[in-house]
Amino acid sequence: MYDSTHPQIITFNRLHSNKSVVLSFDDGPSKVLPQILDILKQENVQAMFFWQSRLLYPARPWQRVLDEGHIIGTHSMKHRNLVQLSYEEQYQDIRNSVKRIEKTTGTPVVHFRPPYGRFNSHTLKAAQALGLTTVMWRIASMDWELKDDPGQIIRYATENLEDGAIILLHELEQTVAILPQLIRIIKEQGYSFSLLPSEKK
Template structure:
């Protein structure tokens, strides 16, 4: 694993790496990509037990009325779009990018009844056309400051925790995924973040 990929650096004013809250306390934001997945109920149980809010960026192709989306909203979490089917948007034409984002936003809204305001580009890849499409649709483009690299760490959930804890800073948005190893690491991750004096906030 390349540890240099853990901390994301960008001066692009059109994307968000930190939460914008003006809290007097140190905060971080947990975000989960690539759902809704089978492990979502387990993740929600942990978040509920720990009283931690989180943001879920979903591929709209995976969202069906039977998924536990209602619970996500009822328990105080946020839902954003992670595109329709996780295509690398920079490989699409401007019109295709707009169509993808519009389709994903409308599908999530039609099922949940809640406006979608947050967008995370698949693979963290975007260009000026991605940003323009997001703005036209009223979406804020959210990346991350800290990547847990959890998708590479199926057998090493403890490394997921280390990647985050060793790079904590106030306001950081943390990238996680709806994966079994992430669910396994999550209670310990929450505990260690709290031990460092941080609270959890939404975007």
């Protein structure tokens, strides 16, 4: 479980009308993205994707992501630990990642997730200057550490469900393997799926 009292950090979707959670996927667009999209479409679920702009090749199915109602945010250019950079370096990294995604997709980028979940005052200042909402998470699935124990991903993601909680997932093969079951368990607990507002600040 993660939470922040900082007014610029989002860990919950508080602007929704029914009992819901937010699925978010980091570190794409990856080779397993089409499989993730197939599952989300089959389950009628929308999600948020935080992408490293260096991976956004034209051949990636970004248009399908948008056409099927998902949201694309930035996860920086190359997943560097931003707190090791100066304000100007952080600003340029985030700005360039946003420009790359917007140029490719033709859609404004509104949401930003710092790599490794690491940020400082410079990170938040840069994001705010760029009109971005900084999005963390409430529940971490730990999927990046659980390649050999995918069932534990489900347990981490579902043991502490809360209304509005943002769930951290990644575009990984082990996540694809458990995603249908994860979605079904969340639905069985009475939750639907929502997205964060996508208006620019």
